[in-house]
Structures are given as C-alpha cells and as structure tokens.
Amino acid sequence: MPGTLAPLSDRRDRALVPVVDIRAAEKIFSNGMRGLAPIDLTVRRGEFLTLIGPSGCGKSTLLKLIAHLIQPSSGDLSWWGQDFSHVGEPERRIAFVFQDATLMPWSRVDANVRLPLDLAQVKMDEAVPRVAAALENVNLTKFARSFPRQLSGGMRMRVSIARALVTDPDLLLMDEPFGALDEFTRNKLDDDLLRLSSERGLTTIFVTHSLYEAVFLSTRVIVMAANPGRIFGEFIVDESEPRGDEFRTSDRFAQLSRGLSEMLNRASVAGSSAM
Numbered sequence: 718m719p720g721t722l723a724p725l726s727d728r729r730d731r732a733l734v735p736v737v738d739i740r741a742a743e744k745i746f747s748n749g750m751r752g753l754a755p756i757d758l759t760v761r762r763g764e765f766l767t768l769i770g771p772s773g774c775g776k777s778t779l780l781k782l783i784a785h786l787i788q789p790s791s792g793d794l795s796w797w798g799q800d801f802s803h804v805g806e807p808e809r810r811i812a813f814v815f816q817d818a819t820l821m822p823w824s825r826v827d828a829n830v831r832l833p834l835d836l837a838q839v840k841m842d843e844a845v846p847r848v849a850a851a852l853e854n855v856n857l858t859k860f861a862r863s864f865p866r867q868l869s870g871g872m873r874m875r876v877s878i879a880r881a882l883v884t885d886p887d888l889l890l891m892d893e894p895f896g897a898l899d900e901f902t903r904n905k906l907d908d909d910l911l912r913l914s915s916e917r918g919l920t921t922i923f924v925t926h927s928l929y930e931a932v933f934l935s936t937r938v939i940v941m942a943a944n945p946g947r948i949f950g951e952f953i954v955d956e957s958e959p960r961g962d963e964f965r966t967s968d969r970f971a972q973l974s975r976g977l978s979e980m981l982n983r984a985s986v987a988g989s990s991a992m
C-alpha cells in the first residue's frame with residue numbers, strides 16, 4: 718500500500734542485507750590481462766571500508782565492478798540483495814567520487830553540483846534547495862557562484878563531494894579522492910567526510926595509498942595484493958566515533974598504523990613473488 722511502512726520484521730531483514738555482496742568475481746580484460754582473481758567480499762550497512770594495496774592490485778577495478786561501470790568476467794555481485802536494475806531506487810542509491818574533481822570549467826559551482834539532478838530531470842524548484850544543502854554540507858555556500866578555476870584543489874574536491882551528496886546516496890564510492898592534496902587539506906577533508914558519513918548513515922568504500930588515512934577513516938581495511946589482484950587480508954579498526962585530532966595523535970593510532978603497515982608489507986612481498 719502506498720505510504721505504508723513495511724512490517725518491522727521486513728525492515729529489520731533489509732537492514733541485515735549486505736549493501737554489496739561479491740561472490741567469486743573475477744575480471745579478465747579484453748587484452749587477456751587478469752585485473753582481479755576471483756574475490757569474495759561482503760560490505761555491510763554503515764561500514765567505512767577502505768581498499769589499500771600496491772599500484773596495479775585491482776583497487777580501481779574492484780570499485781568499478783561495484784559501481785557497475787565494468788562487468789565481471791565470472792562470478793556475481795548483488796546490491797542490497799538484488800541485481801543492479803534496482804540500484805537508484807530509494808535507499809539504494811550509489812554515488813562515485815573520482816581522484817580528479819572532474820568539474821565543468823565553464824559552469825559555476827552550483828551548476829556543477831546540480832548536474833546529476835539536471836540529468837535526472839529534477840525540477841528547478843526542488844533542485845535549487847538540494848544544491849544549497851549539499852554546498853552547505855561541505856562549507857562552500859559562499860562559493861556557489863564561483864567558477865572552478867577560482868577555487869583551490871581542496872575546494873574543488875569539496876564541490877565534487879557536494880555533487881555526489883546532492884543525489885542523497887546510500888553507498889558512496891571514492892577512488893583516491895584526496896590523493897593529490899597536501900596533508901593538511903587532506904586531514905580536513907577526512908574529518909568532514911567522517912562527519913558526513915555518520916550524519917547520513919552512509920556506507921562508504923574508499924581507495925587510498927595512505928595507510929594513515931586508511932586507519933583514520935575506516936571501520937575495516939581490505940589489504941590487496943597484485944599479480945593477480947586479490948584480497949590479501951583484512952584489518953579491523955576498532956575505534957569508536959567521533960574520531961579527530963586526538964585519535965590521530967594517539968598511541969593507539971600509531972599502534973594501528975604499525976599493524977596495517979606490517980600487513981601491507983606482507984601483501985607487497987606476496988604480490989611481487991607471484992610475478
């Protein structure tokens with residue numbers, strides 16, 4: 718019945734269904750290159766999951782499979798327990814943030830953020846307040862009428878995040894979004910990202926080369942190895958929220974970073990010996 722909430726038991730079941738479930742997914746590219754060996758991975762609601770590993774271990778390939786930008790050569794993926802045709806429905810929305818902000822240089826900040834809504838033919842009277850809210854979320858309200866060239870790299874990345882948030886995603890995919898930024902700006906964006914994730918109850922899958930960023934942000938880190946790309950191990954960061962500078966400078970953070978660094982070293986050795 719329209720407007721009627723599903724029975725409580727159904728809603729509970731839905732909360733338990735994985736956001737993404739990957740079963741023996743393998744990717745062999747058309748040139749014969751094996752980008753990913755068969756992998757299994759279950760991503761649960763509310764997780765902040767980070768993929769880390771040496772260059773070429775298949776992090777971007779895995780993220781693109783999850784975004785349905787490429788198809789697995791074998792194996793299966795499901796999104797909220799169903800095939801991709803249901804993605805985009807309420808509570809099943811996905812947004813992707815790439816390493817480059819990929820903004821339209823000829824459009825002002827607000828028009829850049831509005832792009833996904835324009836593409837979905839959302840009417841202006843609904844789109845305008847959503848864009849304003851997304852810009853406020855990333856502290857860019859004052860820059861709504863600026864052009865991308867008038868902004869710093871960190872601000873351009875904020876615009877890119879606002880453009881992802883304006884679609885009200887449930888699952889946010891981010892491929893090295895802050896890799897090109899200085900450490901201070903990156904830390905600031907990391908802080909904002911954690912705040913937004915928890916405020917909105919997002920599930921996030923994040924790729925980084927920085928083990929410190931991985932420890933700071935994640936509830937779980939997936940360490941990958943190369944040749945062929947695969948999951949080497951997982952590392953749980955059992956630290957409650959809110960996380961901030963106190964966590965960054967704590968002994969516990971240093972200890973966790975050491976642990977992850979050791980696992981990464983082992984993954985790197987495993988990847989090179991298989992060449």
Ligand SMILES: Nc1ncnc2c1ncn2[C@@H]1O[C@H](COP(=O)(O)OP(=O)(O)OP(=O)(O)O)[C@@H](O)[C@H]1O
Pocket residue numbers: 746747748750751752753770771772773774775776777778779946
């Ligand atoms: N379209 C493609 N065609 C052929 N090979 C590809 C293609 N895309 C990726 N590969 C190969 O698949 C492997 C995994 O690539 P991928 O880009 O996923 O790695 P990555 O972990 O994201 O690396 P990086 O840290 O450098 O971004 C690499 O060996 C890469 O060369």
Ligand SMILES: [Mg+2]
Pocket residue numbers: 776777778
């Ligand atoms: Mg990559």
